[in-house]
Amino acid sequence: MFLKVLIMGLPGAGRTSLARALSQRLDAVYFNGDEFRANIARGLGLSLEDQVEQARRIGWLCNCVSEAGGAAVADLVCPTEETRAAVQPDFLIWVDRVEPDQDEDAVALFTPPAQYDLRVPGDGSLEVWADNIGALLPQRDRNKRRWDSWRTPG
Numbered sequence: 001m002f003l004k005v006l007i008m009g010l011p012g013a014g015r016t017s018l019a020r021a022l023s024q025r026l027d028a029v030y031f032n033g034d035e036f037r038a039n040i041a042r043g044l045g046l047s048l049e050d051q052v053e054q055a056r057r058i059g060w061l062c063n064c065v066s067e068a069g070g071a072a073v074a075d076l077v078c079p080t081e082e083t084r085a086a087v088q089p090d091f092l093i094w095v096d097r098v099e100p101d102q103d104e105d106a107v108a109l110f111t112p113p114a115q116y117d118l119r120v121p122g123d124g125s126l127e128v129w130a131d132n133i134g135a136l137l138p139q140r141d142r143n144k145r146r147w148d149s150w151r152t153p154g
């Protein structure tokens with residue numbers, strides 16, 4: 001399967017839990033934002049410019065996987081439209097859950113996505129969501145991208 005999936009949402013929303021479960025079901029290569037920062041994006045911080053650069057690097061690696069015929073799942077906060085556009089996903093999943101003790105600054109910086117393929121609400125089991133999404137995605141036609149009109153920030 002050729003596919004590039006972005007799972008985004010506020011810190012603590014449940015992105016990583018969903019991404020791990022989904023990538024197992026899709027047999028996908030999984031890029032976790034925290035691990036990526038600790039390795040490939042060492043030195044990048046949390047300024048908007050650095051978050052866009054982090055997103056661009058993960059997006060590029062996902063492209064490599066998908067060009068080789070594989071599925072790639074990335075999980076990132078991606079708090080703005082610019083960061084989402086830098087990933088250029090084929091399929092965007094928004095984990096729409098706010099932790100009870102969520103940092104107010106993170107909420108203030110976060111712009112809910114104007115476009116997404118699937119919104120995962122805070123209730124419900126992420127394992128069940130992963131089952132359902134894992135069954136849905138392989139049917140998706142990669143050529144019918146909704147994100148072609150997105151500009152790569154530059």
Ligand SMILES: Nc1ncnc2c1ncn2[C@@H]1O[C@H](COP(=O)(O)OS(=O)(=O)O)[C@@H](OP(=O)(O)O)[C@H]1O
Binds near residue numbers: 012032034037054076
């Ligand atoms: N705005 C804001 N405020 C406070 N903390 C923040 C913010 N954005 C990112 N983070 C923290 O950075 C962790 C990794 O972020 P990511 O690399 O996954 O995403 S991104 O680059 O921010 O899109 C992320 O960790 P996790 O959510 O636990 O993965 C957060 O702890």
Ligand SMILES: Nc1ncnc2c1ncn2[C@@H]1O[C@H](COP(=O)(O)OP(=O)(O)O)[C@@H](O)[C@H]1O
Binds near residue numbers: 011015097
């Ligand atoms: N839907 C949910 N309901 C309750 N707790 C959740 C839910 N999703 C995730 N959690 C918990 O919240 C914490 C953060 O989850 P995680 O997947 O690491 O989030 P993120 O990657 O978005 O920071 C974990 O302890 C996880 O078990």
